[in-house]
Amino acid sequence: MTSASDKTVSGLGPHGERAAAPSRITLLDHDIAAARESGFSVAIVIHTLHSDWSQQSMAGIVKTLDQCGATVSEVVNCEFDADAQIAALDRLSGEPVDAVVSIPVGNAAVAEAHRRVAKAGKRLILLDNVPTGMLPGRDYTSLVSADNFGLGLIGAELLSPHVPENRQVGILTYGVDFFATNEREIAFARWIKANRPDLTVHTRRFASLETTGQTTESLIEEFPELGGLFVVWDIPAMEAIRALDCRGVYVPVTTVDLGREVAIDLAGEGRTVGIAAQQPHAQGVAAVKTAILSLLGLPVPGWTALPGVPVTASNIVESYQAVWSTDAPAEVLKLKGGSS
Structure with a gap:
């Protein structure tokens, strides 16, 4: 019987891709220095703030942004409401933020709003879910998720x-x-x-x-x-x-x-x-590192995944x-x- 507790990623990404390990997402000292000099602004659009997962994910995100001298321009709590998420994304598309970290609350319903963020020139980092039909490198920068x-x-x-x-x-x-x-x-x-x-x-x-x-x-x-x-x-x-x-x-x-x-x-x-x-805290850290590397013009994986803990x-x-x-x-x- 194969043990599910092995510290490996078992699944494939939304497009059948293999996962990159979080260890591949590394910020070197000169990357952090460049990020601090740039003063990036990042908005966070989350499904809910009322869970331990969300609180820990946010803690990882905010801590890592602070280390990189980036500011959290806004945190949007969608409360699993697709219409609220669409409205927030459309507003952020027209605002001076460099990147958006979002956990989409659905698939087809919120796909176009997420695409509009990327088309507006923002780096779009998705957590856990990729809306229907969206492709990495075109419609979003990267997906960072659990396995x-x-x-x-x-x-x-x-x-x-x-x-x-x-x-x-x-x-x-x-x-x-x-x-x-x-x-x-x-x-x-x-x-x-x-x-x-x-x-x-x-x-x-x-x-x-x-x-x-x-x-x-x-x-x-x-x-x-x-x-x-x-x-x-x-x-x-x-x-x-x-x-x-x-x-x-x-x-x-x-x-x-x-x-x-x-x-x-x-x-x-x-x-x-x-x-x-x-591992929500580590996932939040990986998401921010991905965003910063991308904003610095460095390549990032299309999908990074963290294994589960039994x-x-x-x-x-x-x-x-x-x-x-x-x-x-x-x-x-x-x-x-x-x-x-």
Whole structure:
């Protein structure tokens, strides 16, 4: 059986390309000096600020921009609203910013607005998602993402030991066409088919975070003996877990992103049995380095990806430290016997 925990990138990019490692994105001292002299201005257009992933990604972005003497001209919180993102991008296209770092909240709906940013002469660095039909070097500068396919593999591998034979397994995924979550869903199902052919996978889509609980309840009603559940990121995973709690149903859950709440649930041996953690701080750093190199006229990869980190109750403390570069929450440390 192939281990999903190998520190390699498993997936391909949105155009079938191989990933460049973050170590390839290096700013030398003279690059930083040139950037400081240029005084670049960068705008950030993010899907939401209300998640641990977003906070850590922003921390990596802002820290690295400051090191390069660049200013953050604006941070736009789109709250998963495509119309809000389109309006922000169109406004930024006409403003004196040198680069835009954006995580597109959809595909076809926001594609043209992102293209207009690049056509206006801005360097466009995408996080995690490439809108439909956009090509690197023409419609955007570079994509910097997690290995989302690898995250799905990790989610399946961590869930498998907790699921009895010949059971039903659910995937809760995002109802919006989104490259990152699509990759996680595909990889999870593919791993189960290859390694646990006794299991049957059922996919259900939530239209918004607010409907995740309802979607979970519908899945449980349809399959009362559900053996396991994979949710494509941590915030809807916790909504699903609350729905399971209300029904008094135990279903083992794996998800993506080492958010505070799901980390506490994992440490306390609740319904969460494993997490495929991204590296958002490091991803933010890589995105800014890519932007600065491009603004200096240096070549950058079309796709840079960071591998996922498999997290279980046994390695939660050290994994939290590695991913967030800070101590695990007090609740986690207490649940793990005060280890550090």
